[in-house]
Amino acid sequence: MRVALTKGTLLVPPTYFALSHALAMPxxxxxxxxxxxxxxxxxxxxxxxxAAPRTLGxxxxxxxxxxxRGLGQxxxxxxxxxxxxxxxxxxxxxxxxxxxARETGxxxxxxxxxxxxxPRLGRGVGxxxxxxxxxxxxxxxxxxxxxSRYLADVALGAGxxxxxxxxxxxxxxxxxxTPAPNATETREEPVxxxxxxxSRLKGVDDLARASATLVGRRPHRLVLVxxxxxxxxxxxxxxxxxxxxxxxxxxxxxxWMRRARVLVLPTKPTQGRQEAAGLVLLEAQxxxxxxxxxxxGGTPEMIAPGASLLAAERSPHSLARSIDEALxxxxxxxxxxxxxxxxxxxxxxxxxxxxxxxxxxxxxVTR
Numbered sequence: 001m002r003v004a005l006t007k008g009t010l011l012v013p014p015t016y017f018a019l020s021h022a023l024a025m026p027x028x029x030x031x032x033x034x035x036x037x038x039x040x041x042x043x044x045x046x047x048x049x050x051a052a053p054r055t056l057g058x059x060x061x062x063x064x065x066x067x068x069r070g071l072g073q074x075x076x077x078x079x080x081x082x083x084x085x086x087x088x089x090x091x092x093x094x095x096x097x098x099x100x101a102r103e104t105g106x107x108x109x110x111x112x113x114x115x116x117x118x119p120r121l122g123r124g125v126g127x128x129x130x131x132x133x134x135x136x137x138x139x140x141x142x143x144x145x146x147x148s149r150y151l152a153d154v155a156l157g158a159g160x161x162x163x164x165x166x167x168x169x170x171x172x173x174x175x176x177x178t179p180a181p182n183a184t185e186t187r188e189e190p191v192x193x194x195x196x197x198x199s200r201l202k203g204v205d206d207l208a209r210a211s212a213t214l215v216g217r218r219p220h221r222l223v224l225v226x227x228x229x230x231x232x233x234x235x236x237x238x239x240x241x242x243x244x245x246x247x248x249x250x251x252x253x254x255x256w257m258r259r260a261r262v263l264v265l266p267t268k269p270t271q272g273r274q275e276a277a278g279l280v281l282l283e284a285q286x287x288x289x290x291x292x293x294x295x296x297g298g299t300p301e302m303i304a305p306g307a308s309l310l311a312a313e314r315s316p317h318s319l320a321r322s323i324d325e326a327l328x329x330x331x332x333x334x335x336x337x338x339x340x341x342x343x344x345x346x347x348x349x350x351x352x353x354x355x356x357x358x359x360x361x362x363x364x365v366t367r
Contacts, residue, residue, distance in 0.1 A: 001362070002029045004083035004100070005046070006074075008093025009056065009067070010037040012044055013249055017113075017170055017279060018089045022046055024173070024355050033078045035067045035093070041249070049077050051096075067093075075099040085109065085366055091116035091137035092130050098140040107142040107365040111168065114276040117151050119158035134158065142365040148298030151276040168361070169301075170279060171354030174346045176250075177286035179338070180258035189221045189241075190261035190327055193289075195253055195280045198228035201273070203266030203294060203314075208234055208242070210266075210320035215241050218327050225256055257287040261334065262326040264292045266311065266319050267299060278302050286345045288338035292322045304344035307337045 007018050010032065022030045023046070032048040036055045039048065052070030055063045071093075078086065078100035088097040088110045101108035116134055120127060138144065138160050145168035146152035152160075152167050192211060196202045204224065211222040222242045224234070235244060245256070257263065263284035267275035274297030281291045281302040291308045293299045300310055311322045329337065347353075 001085060001366070002031070002081070002083045003362070004033055004078050004081060004086045004097075004106075005030055005089070006033045006078065006086060006094075006097040006100075007089040008035055010034045010039070010048070011056070012037075012039050012041050014247070016041075016250065019044060019046065020170070020173070020351060021355055021358055024351055025359070031081060031083075033074055033081075033096070035070045035074060049074075049081075051077060071096050075103075079103045085362060087111070088137065088141075089113070091134045094133045094137040094140075098136045101140055108137075108140055109143045109145065109361060109365060110137045110141040111145045111147065112151055112155055112276075113147055114151065115273050117146065117155040117158060117160075117276075118273060143361055145361070147277045148301050150274070150298035150301065166361075168357060169349055169354060170277065171349050171351040172279060172282040172286050172345065173351045174286045174342070177254065177257075177283045179288035179342065189219050191256070191259050192220050192222050192323060192327075193225065193256055193260035193263045193284070194223070194265065195225040195256070195263065195284075196265060198224065198226055198231045198234060199270075200230065201267060201270040201275070202228075203268045203319075204228075204234065205230055206266045206268070206314075206316045206319055207264050208238070209316040210323060211242070212239055213316070214320045214324055214327075215239065218324055220261070220323075220327055223256060223260070225253060253283070254287065257284050257289055260284070260289050262292055262323065263289050264319070264323060265299070266292070266294045266314070267296045268294060268314055269296060275299050281308075282345050282349050285341035288342045290326060290334070290337045290341050292319070292326060294319070302349070304341040307340035307344065 005022050030046050032046055035052045037048050037050055038056050051074035052067045055066040075096035083106050086097050086101050086106050086108045088094045090113050144160055144165045146155055147170050149167050198204050225245045225248055227247050265278055277298045284291050294311050294314045309322045311318045
């Protein structure tokens with residue numbers, strides 16, 4: 001089966017999720033179609049067709065103009081390859097895939113990842129563009145896949161056909177995201193880890209405040225992996241126990257996860273949007289690391305019941321209480337919780353299980 005994997009733009013890292021299923025399904029003939037790509041991982045060997053190459057580094061107005069001009073070229077490239085199926089990642093920038101599906105008769109599967117499922121986010125040209133693409137994807141897709149039950153409900157509220165919509169948890173590779181081999185007890189201060197964009201949506205500002213109030217009576221090291229709009233302010237005010245690593249590759253992220261006592265992802269509703277899933281929560285738990293998160297969007301669907309922690313409310317005070325609880329665990333309790341986290345991800349949120357479900361979806365829409 002020839003599968004055209006389509007996405008507006010493709011950056012790896014960090015957006016491994018767009019390619020993870022294709023890399024795990026080598027028995028299919030894959031080709032990626034995008035407007036522009038930046039691939040910095042040599043493990044990505046799938047052929048990539050760019051309709052507007054070398055535009056990612058351009059100033060925003062020039063980039064948007066060039067990519068808009070590339071939409072027709074992307075649609076023609078997909079059509080000329082004659083795929084048996086088209087799988088679009090994110091409804092935004094889905095017009096080339098929708099058009100190619102119409103021209104070739106190939107079924108279209110669209111995976112909704114977050115803001116692309118909402119009925120309206122913000123105002124202006126960007127919001128109108130997202131709405132146009134979302135409407136086209138909802139109407140043209142043979143199957144819509146939402147990455148959480150929460151996001152499926154958002155899509156239903158935006159007009160998705162319930163008969164063509166299903167939940168497809170993305171899953172993580174539990175053969176790669178694993179606990180540290182031959183782990184030994186350490187006498188270093190425990191690491192509280194954050195991985196993601198340093199933004200209000202991800203709640204890193206709440207985490208910084210919670211950690212600062214907690215460190216005096218519960219010593220720990222706060223490690224922030226990533227970059228983003230809040231970075232400069234956080235660095236300016238950071239106490240001595242905070243470490244900034246910048247953006248890391250997958251190996252670097254996994255190394256920190258294996259050293260962490262707990263991973264914290266306190267995502268918050270921002271401008272009408274909530275976290276759809278949070279794959280980093282699954283990656284950490286697959287490494288045997290319990291997580292702490294807010295009850296936001298789809299994040300409660302991503303934590304091992306009884307092993308990881310869901311803060312009682314979205315506030316730095318509540319977050320500090322949950323982190324305090326995690327840091328107070330004995331070594332045995334921490335180990336038991338970590339093992340339970342990994343077992344849950346392996347059985348409920350693994351990439352292998354996600355791939356099996358995607359095989360069934362592909363078989364269903366191509367009958």
